[in-house]
Amino acid sequence: MENTIIKKLVILGGGTAGWMTAAMMARSLAGTVDITLVESDQIGTVGVGEATIPPILNFNRALGLDEAEFLRATNGTIKLGIQFENWSRRGESYMHAFGNVGKNFPFCDFHHFWLRSRASGHSDSYWDFSLNYQAAKQNKFAHLANIPNTNLPGLSYAYHFDAGLYAQYLRRYSESKGVKRVEGKVCDVRRNHHSGHVENLVLENGQVVEGDLFVDCSGFVGLLIDNAVGSDYESWSQWLPCDRAMAVPSESAGSIPPYTRSIAHACGWQWQIPLQHRTGKGLVYSSSHWSDEQAREVLLGNLPGKPLAEPRVIPFRTGHRREQWKKNVVSLGLASGFLEPLESTSIHLVQSGATRLVKCFPHRGIRAEEVAEFNRQSRVEMERIRDFIILHYKANQRRDSDFWRHCESMDVPESLQHKIELFRATGKVFRDYDDLFTEVAWQQVLIGQGVLPEDHHVIADGLSDAQLDDLLQSLKTLIQGSVRQLPTHEEFLSSLLAAG
Numbered sequence: 384m385e386n387t388i389i390k391k392l393v394i395l396g397g398g399t400a401g402w403m404t405a406a407m408m409a410r411s412l413a414g415t416v417d418i419t420l421v422e423s424d425q426i427g428t429v430g431v432g433e434a435t436i437p438p439i440l441n442f443n444r445a446l447g448l449d450e451a452e453f454l455r456a457t458n459g460t461i462k463l464g465i466q467f468e469n470w471s472r473r474g475e476s477y478m479h480a481f482g483n484v485g486k487n488f489p490f491c492d493f494h495h496f497w498l499r500s501r502a503s504g505h506s507d508s509y510w511d512f513s514l515n516y517q518a519a520k521q522n523k524f525a526h527l528a529n530i531p532n533t534n535l536p537g538l539s540y541a542y543h544f545d546a547g548l549y550a551q552y553l554r555r556y557s558e559s560k561g562v563k564r565v566e567g568k569v570c571d572v573r574r575n576h577h578s579g580h581v582e583n584l585v586l587e588n589g590q591v592v593e594g595d596l597f598v599d600c601s602g603f604v605g606l607l608i609d610n611a612v613g614s615d616y617e618s619w620s621q622w623l624p625c626d627r628a629m630a631v632p633s634e635s636a637g638s639i640p641p642y643t644r645s646i647a648h649a650c651g652w653q654w655q656i657p658l659q660h661r662t663g664k665g666l667v668y669s670s671s672h673w674s675d676e677q678a679r680e681v682l683l684g685n686l687p688g689k690p691l692a693e694p695r696v697i698p699f700r701t702g703h704r705r706e707q708w709k710k711n712v713v714s715l716g717l718a719s720g721f722l723e724p725l726e727s728t729s730i731h732l733v734q735s736g737a738t739r740l741v742k743c744f745p746h747r748g749i750r751a752e753e754v755a756e757f758n759r760q761s762r763v764e765m766e767r768i769r770d771f772i773i774l775h776y777k778a779n780q781r782r783d784s785d786f787w788r789h790c791e792s793m794d795v796p797e798s799l800q801h802k803i804e805l806f807r808a809t810g811k812v813f814r815d816y817d818d819l820f821t822e823v824a825w826q827q828v829l830i831g832q833g834v835l836p837e838d839h840h841v842i843a844d845g846l847s848d849a850q851l852d853d854l855l856q857s858l859k860t861l862i863q864g865s866v867r868q869l870p871t872h873e874e875f876l877s878s879l880l881a882a883g
């Protein structure tokens with residue numbers, strides 16, 4: 384197929400990854416490529432994955448989705464950040480709030496000014512200067528591009544939503560743009576004897592689906608990327624100790640906070656994701672430290688709302704495919720790898736992988752150079768996120784279980800070790816090329832986990848004590864004043880959902 388024009392694209396899998404990919408491909412390639420999606424109702428989807436990060440807004444905008452319609456269709460709510468409870472020490476909490484903290488200065492991030500004030504005895508919390516944090520904790524939200532009458536950025540947000548409903552919503556979108564859906568279980572994958580490329584998928588009912596390029600969104604099984612073309616899986620379990628999850632939807636308990644909660648326990652952590660109609664809950668844990676029965680006890684003992692189903696166990700392996708694209712198979716979603724859900728990055732990885740695929744989309748045959756570039760970018764992206772997630776485990780100060788003691792003493796990737804040491808010594812942290820997380824995100828998790836720098840940037844000494852006090856006081860007043868004006872999260876949702 385060296386010079387054959389790629390005309391038939393086949394997506395295997397109709398979970399969040401499959402339908403996000405179908406929607407993105409239909410939006411960008413419809414008219415030039417024929418798109419078919421194969422999914423099996425019998426197999427179903429993983430059925431979890433409800434918290435996202437701000438770039439999801441770009442994805443929805445690129446598709447031209449209306450926000451109110453989308454939130455109605457998915458029972459969605461607003462997310463301003465993730466609150467980490469008991470992660471640094473038991474009883475302490477901090478937030479990785481989206482958006483900025485404080486005010487940017489040329490060449491010097493705001494936290495250096497905060498560090499200087501701290502060194503001179505001020506007790507303000509770093510999060511007193513985060514608009515997102517203050518709005519989240521006061522349960523407020525509105526679309527706010529800037530803090531009124533300033534050029535300081537306003538609220539940055541993402542969504543919580545029912546991922547199953549999102550997939551259905553994107554299915555309607557994709558089918559309206561010409562994507563063909565085939566229902567059935569794939570029981571055989573035929574490959575070309577000479578090139579090893581996948582030629583077609585054979586369904587249980589005998590139907591044969593031919594393609595030039597295949598996107599494997601079949602979930603953890605990786606039916607094409609693993610079984611058919613044999614891309615190895617690189618495990619990162621030496622750094623990410625959890626390998627199981629237990630999920631249970633439950634009744635909402637009272638108001639709908641505009642943030643995700645991540646609550647650390649003795650051998651793992653629990654998520655709490657508020658949707659309009661229920662709260663998604665679950666526990667991520669290490670099977671070397673807890674049995675499923677112990678995990679179930681912890682989960683059910685920490686559920687404020689009534690469970691709406693039996694808890695479901697989901698085993699997983701953290702890591703990724705060494706080649707996310709091999710031969711004529713590109714893997715996206717769980718088929719391509721999995722970083723545990725601590726920073727809600729999986730749906731984002733589908734989004735960025737699908738976008739990357741559009742940008743690298745082959746024209747005349749599949750070129751080794753574009754495959755290599757796709758794989759290089761995918762690897763770098765995963766490794767940066769991996770480091771950010773490991774940081775939460777490594778920089779804990781809990782010594783109350785073997786699990787946390789193990790995390791504290793484990794070796795971490797050099798790239799992360801360097802970041803922690805640089806920050807601890809100087810307060811400096813840099814966003815690497817292609818890093819999803821900003822400096823402000825790194826600062827919040829480093830400070831929140833108790834990695835407190837021994838020094839600050841010299842530029843922060845450029846203000847007199849009085850100027851520094853004035854800066855901090857005026858920022859706090861500005862932020863509190865802006866939050867006061869905002870409607871509650873529930874008021875925002877009901878007026879948006881009622882409109883149109």
Ligand code: FAD
Nearest residue numbers: 396397398400428429432434569601602716717724729730
């Ligand atoms: P799946 O949902 O498993 O879909 C696989 C599809 O392949 C299904 O349609 C299935 O029918 C089809 N299929 C498989 N085999 C065959 C076959 N032989 N024939 C035909 N069809 C087949 N992500 C986030 O961004 N935020 C979160 O908060 C979050 N939380 C998570 C919590 C947990 C515990 C886990 C495990 C994951 C979480 N994720 C989260 C990840 C998120 O769930 C997934 O990234 C996302 O749902 C994509 O899944 P998928 O579509 O790749 O796989």
